[in-house]
Amino acid sequence: MGSNMYTLCYIEKDDCYLMLHRVKKEKDINKDKWIGVGGHFEEKESPEDCLLREVREETGLELVSWKLRGIITFCTDIAPIEYIFLYTADVYKGVLTDCDEGELEWVEKSKVYELPIWQGDEIFFRLLETGADFFSLKLSYQGDQLVEAVLDGRRLEL
Numbered sequence: 001m002g003s004n005m006y007t008l009c010y011i012e013k014d015d016c017y018l019m020l021h022r023v024k025k026e027k028d029i030n031k032d033k034w035i036g037v038g039g040h041f042e043e044k045e046s047p048e049d050c051l052l053r054e055v056r057e058e059t060g061l062e063l064v065s066w067k068l069r070g071i072i073t074f075c076t077d078i079a080p081i082e083y084i085f086l087y088t089a090d091v092y093k094g095v096l097t098d099c100d101e102g103e104l105e106w107v108e109k110s111k112v113y114e115l116p117i118w119q120g121d122e123i124f125f126r127l128l129e130t131g132a133d134f135f136s137l138k139l140s141y142q143g144d145q146l147v148e149a150v151l152d153g154r155r156l157e158l
Contacts, residue, residue, distance in 0.1 A: 008038040016106040034115040060097030073138040119146035
């Protein structure tokens, strides 16, 4: 199980998200893209165990308040399927540290769309912005190209 289950967290502050620019790992499906912080489940971890550990490892921050916003099914022709638990967090303690997977940067929420992000991430950023209830989003890619998006079982027009 563990290896294809992931958490992804967007920490919020002053109308910004903490984003990770993935520039440090060579073999990285996310290379050069901007994503949130997170990673895959370890043995016997709950989604929250994984969330708190990954945020601590990648940012040095301890989350105090967070919310599970949705589940993303990430399908691509170049890697195994991933199931991603998507969180936002708005209260934390500690001081931001360097991350060995990329550069951490606070990005204005409105500017996120201008960055090199996965196409499907635009869909869930809009859902987060509008305060959507818990959602299930399936994103299917061929290479970097989004070929299908299904929200709560209904196919979206791309």
